[in-house]
Amino acid sequence: MTLLDLVDVGKSYGAVQALSHVSVSIAPGEIVGLMGDNGAGKSTLVKIIAGVFRPSEGMVRFADKEVHFNHPIDARNVGIEVVHQDLALADNLTASANIFLGREMHRHLGPFRFLDHRGMERRSAEIFRELKSETRPTEIVRRMSGGQRQAVAIARTRLADARLILMDEPTAAISVRQIAEVLALIGRLRDSGIAVILISHRMPDVFDICDRVIVMRRGRVVANKPIAKTTPQEVTGLITGAVETA
Amino acid sequence: MSDFANITRVPWHSRGFLASQTAYVSLALLLLIVIVSLVAPVFLTFGNLSNVLTDFSYVAIVSLGSTIVIITGGIDLSVGSSMGLSAIITALLFQVLGASPLAAIPGAVMACSIIGGLCVGGFIGLCNGLLIARVGLTPFVTTLGMLSIVRGLCYAITGGQGVNIGGADSELFFRLTDGTLFGLPVPLIYVVLLGILMAIILHHTSRGRYVFAIGGNERAAELTGVPVTNIKTGVYVISGLSAAFAGILLAGWLGSVPANLADGYELRIIAASVIGGANLLGGVGGPLGAIVGAALIEVIRNGLVLAHVNTYWQDTFVGAIIIAAVFVDRLRSRRLGH
Numbered sequence: 186m187t188l189l190d191l192v193d194v195g196k197s198y199g200a201v202q203a204l205s206h207v208s209v210s211i212a213p214g215e216i217v218g219l220m221g222d223n224g225a226g227k228s229t230l231v232k233i234i235a236g237v238f239r240p241s242e243g244m245v246r247f248a249d250k251e252v253h254f255n256h257p258i259d260a261r262n263v264g265i266e267v268v269h270q271d272l273a274l275a276d277n278l279t280a281s282a283n284i285f286l287g288r289e290m291h292r293h294l295g296p297f298r299f300l301d302h303r304g305m306e307r308r309s310a311e312i313f314r315e316l317k318s319e320t321r322p323t324e325i326v327r328r329m330s331g332g333q334r335q336a337v338a339i340a341r342t343r344l345a346d347a348r349l350i351l352m353d354e355p356t357a358a359i360s361v362r363q364i365a366e367v368l369a370l371i372g373r374l375r376d377s378g379i380a381v382i383l384i385s386h387r388m389p390d391v392f393d394i395c396d397r398v399i400v401m402r403r404g405r406v407v408a409n410k411p412i413a414k415t416t417p418q419e420v421t422g423l424i425t426g427a428v429e430t431a
Numbered sequence: 432m433s434d435f436a437n438i439t440r441v442p443w444h445s446r447g448f449l450a451s452q453t454a455y456v457s458l459a460l461l462l463l464i465v466i467v468s469l470v471a472p473v474f475l476t477f478g479n480l481s482n483v484l485t486d487f488s489y490v491a492i493v494s495l496g497s498t499i500v501i502i503t504g505g506i507d508l509s510v511g512s513s514m515g516l517s518a519i520i521t522a523l524l525f526q527v528l529g530a531s532p533l534a535a536i537p538g539a540v541m542a543c544s545i546i547g548g549l550c551v552g553g554f555i556g557l558c559n560g561l562l563i564a565r566v567g568l569t570p571f572v573t574t575l576g577m578l579s580i581v582r583g584l585c586y587a588i589t590g591g592q593g594v595n596i597g598g599a600d601s602e603l604f605f606r607l608t609d610g611t612l613f614g615l616p617v618p619l620i621y622v623v624l625l626g627i628l629m630a631i632i633l634h635h636t637s638r639g640r641y642v643f644a645i646g647g648n649e650r651a652a653e654l655t656g657v658p659v660t661n662i663k664t665g666v667y668v669i670s671g672l673s674a675a676f677a678g679i680l681l682a683g684w685l686g687s688v689p690a691n692l693a694d695g696y697e698l699r700i701i702a703a704s705v706i707g708g709a710n711l712l713g714g715v716g717g718p719l720g721a722i723v724g725a726a727l728i729e730v731i732r733n734g735l736v737l738a739h740v741n742t743y744w745q746d747t748f749v750g751a752i753i754i755a756a757v758f759v760d761r762l763r764s765r766r767l768g769h
Contacts, residue, residue, distance in 0.1 A: 258656050273654050275647035277714035278640070286644055287656035289637040299635045341655075 186249060188213045188380050189234065189349055194243035196229055203229040204404045207243070211349065216371060216381045218391035218412075221401035222424050227384050230401070231351050234382070235267045236260030247349075264348035268355060272338040274326050280337045281309040281322035284344055312340045317366050332359040339370065349380045356390050368394045388417045400424060400431075407431070452708030452760045453720040460727045467730060471737035479733070481616055485684065487729035488618030489514075489677045490696065494703040494721035495622075495629050496673025500666045501704050502633075503645045504713025505563060505570035507670045510700050512581035513555045514678030514693035519585055521548030521679050522594035522688040529598035541600035541607075549675045555581055556671020560664030578697065586690045593689045596682060608683025618680050622722060625673070629718040642666060646713030702749065703728055706756040727752065 189211040196204040204226045211217055221227050232238050233245065236254030245252055247263050254260045257267070274283050282305075290301040290308070309322035318336035326334060335358065342350050352371075356364045371381055371394055385391050391398060392412060400408040400423040408415070408423045408431040415431065422428030448454055467474045474480075493510050500507045524544035533539045555577060562573045596604065610617050633639035641662050644652040653659050682688045707724025709716030731752060732745050 257654055261656065267654075269654075273648065273651035275644045275651050275714070277643060277647035282640060282644075286640075286652065289640065291637070298637075300637060300640065302635075 186213065187211070187246075188215075188248060190246035190249075191230075191234075192244045192246065194230075194233065194240045194245065196226075196233060196238060197241050202404050204233075204240075205242075207401075207404075207406055209399060209406065209409060211380050211382065213348070213378045213380055214375050215397060216375055216383065216395045218395035218398040219382055219384045219401070220386065220391060220398060220420060220424060224403075225401040225424075226404040227401055228353070229404075231267070231353060231382065231384060234260070234349075235265060235351055261345065264346070265351065266342040266345050266347035266349070267351045268335075268338045268342060268353065270353040270357070272334050274334060274337060276327040277325065279323050279325055280313075280320055280329070280333075280340075281306045283326055283337050284309050284312070284322075284340050286341075288344065308344070309340065312343050315343070316340060316370055318363070330360070332363045335359045335363070335367065339367070347379060349382070350374065351382050351384075353384045354386070355383065356385065356387055364390065388420065391420075392417060402426060451720075452715075452756075452763065453717060453723060455759055455763060456707055456720070456727060456756065457723050460723055460730065463727065463730050463734070467734035467737070471734065474733065474737055479737070483729055483733045484619045485616040486733075487725050488616065488622045489681050489693075490699050490703055490728070491622045491722050491725035492618070492625060492677040492680070493670075493674050493696070493700045494707070494725050495625055495718055496670040497700050498704040498707070498709045498716045498718065498721040499629070499633070499642060500570075500670045501701075501709040501711060502642050502713060502716040503663055503666050504649070505663070505666070506574060506701065506711065507556075507559065507667060508571065508574040508697050508701075509555060509559060509577035509581055510670060510674040511693045511696035511698075512578045512585065513552045513671050513674035514681065514696060515585045515688075515691070516555070516581050516588075516678075517548040517552040517675035518678035518682035518688045518692050519589055519594055519690070520551045521545060522596045522682055523588070524548070525596050525598065525601065525604070526594070529600070534599040538600060538603065540598075541604050544600075544604075545679055548679045549672060552671040552673075552675020552678070553668050554671070555674075556668035557664070559671065560667035563667065564660045564663035582694070585692075589688075589690045591690050593687045595687045605683055605686070608680045618684075621676070621680065625676075626718040626722055633717065638662065638665075643714060646715070699725075699728060699749070702753045706753060708760070710760075724756075 187210050191207055191209045194204060194207040207230060219227050229238070233240050236257045236259050252263065275286065285305045290304045291298040292301045306322040313320045313322065313336060316336055316339060318333065320329065320333045320336050326337060335355065355367055359367065368390060374381055383391065383395060395412050397411050398408070398415060398420060399406055400420060402424065407429070410431060419428060419431055423431055493514065497507055497510055521544045524547045525540060528534065528540045528543055533543065559574055559577055562568045563570050608617065612620055633642065641652065641657045644657055645659055645662060649659060678693060681692060703724035704716065704721050705711060706727055707720030709720060728749055731748055735745055735748060736742065
């Protein structure tokens with residue numbers, strides 16, 4: 186079964202053709218690296234998959250059904266989660282509050298629903314233990330390091346039980362110890378049948394964890410091949426244009 | 432296994448409530464009460480304290496509502512005018528309904544008049560909320576315009592004359608708005624009840640948490656499925672309702688509603704919220720802060736009166752306290768490393 190299918194997707198903003206003729210398939214449990222220089226179209230592609238934009242041309246299919254996302258909520262509802270580059274966290278709330286934002290746990294007292302603070306903190310602590318992260322659920326996000334904030338953002342996708350996770354530069358702002366742990370976590374996602382699309386400019390990370398790499402340049406896909414069949418040199422060439430396609 | 436080898440807990444006085452602006456201002460309030468009591472011992476008499484507690488209640492109640500708006504990163508400048516128009520409409524309804532068949536049912540005239548007044552405040556809030564949350568206008572300009580519109584209506588409707596409250600149910604109304612319960616002025620009891628309600632809603636319900644999330648990172652809140660537009664509209668309705676409620680209480684205390692009731696109150700109300708710890712950038716604030724901020728301003732005003740200082744100096748002192756409060760807040764944040 187194909188999890189995600191992009192068929193001839195294009196996106197234009199006025200005179201700018203941000204994407205053209207993008208056709209890509211992702212299977213469950215695949216980890217795909219998405220690489221390309223600034224302006225290549227990576228972010229636009231991910232935003233279309235995540236439901237932020239509608240494509241100007243072409244079609245998106247998820248779990249073999251055509252989908253039309255009008256809002257990120259629609260994408261989330263079918264199981265697509267995003268970990269944004271800026272992590273989209275509310276700095277003034279605790280880690281636990283951020284993880285459960287929009288999906289709070291409640292206790293019922295008569296006709297009223299109250300927040301189940303302890304339940305949420307306990308579950309958050311569980312997830313952080315799984316992620317092997319040094320993060321306290323009750324700590325305010327403003328006071329956290331980049332690595333801890335990344336852990337909170339990833340913890341949120343763990344809670345959502347996603348089928349496809351889109352990660353925008355997940356290892357760009359975290360500590361060395363945690364890069365290995367985030368990559369290990371992404372590997373464990375694969376074992377649960379979750380597919381991951383990773384936007385990354387870090388070649389070692391992509392070659393470490395990805396099954397396949399897609400390279401984009403000027404809005405088009407110039408390569409879509411298993412990692413085993415390519416090299417960092419070839420990928421670099423594809424990104425810069427020294428190598429046309431592969 | 433996780434280890435926190437180089438991370439210790441921040442000392443007790445530098446974290447949580449004790450490190451917050453509200454704690455500092457509460458301390459300042461206690462100090463101020465001590466100073467004023469020493470300078471003018473009459474401050475602590477039952478009569479004077481009753482006055483202080485009554486006077487501060489009107490500002491405190493509206494501050495509760497305005498703090499919620501400020502937490503979302505917005506502001507409501509129209510609250511003073513809303514207080515006025517709600518009070519005027521309530522008084523007019525008393526007159527109109529008092530002369531109607533409704534007067535035969537005890538309490539009906541009062542109930543309808545109060546509901547009418549509250550609806551006015553709620554409706555003003557709804558207009559603000561829709562313009563700000565749905566159309567996307569900036570809160571400052573929108574509520575500034577509403578301030579003028581509503582105050583203008585106050586004068587237009589009354590023709591500049593005061594509106595008396597009398598006739599059917601008026602005695603009951605005065606007891607509910609200007610009476611005492613267990614020796615405490617009734618407005619104060621409303622402050623405490625509404626403060627507790629607000630604390631429960633803000634800290635223990637998902638909607639309350641969404642208010643903070645919108646103030647902290649509106650885009651993140653939107654992406655995670657928080658109903659941002661609804662909540663932003665709702666907080667202005669709450670602000671309008673709190674202004675209406677306070678305006679009606681004030682009308683009960685005055686007995687007659689002048690067209691300029693609560694004129695200029697919006698500055699004291701917002702000052703109370705900000706002094707109490709609500710950050711105008713959003714994401715921070717609470718009911719305790721609103722109440723302490725309002726109390727601080729009122730104690731200063733009362734202290735100045737008891738010390739026979741010219742009343743014209745009151746505004747100058749209150750303004751100085753506002754600047755001092757945000758200055759202290761800045762020093763406090765710097766010290767904590769923000």
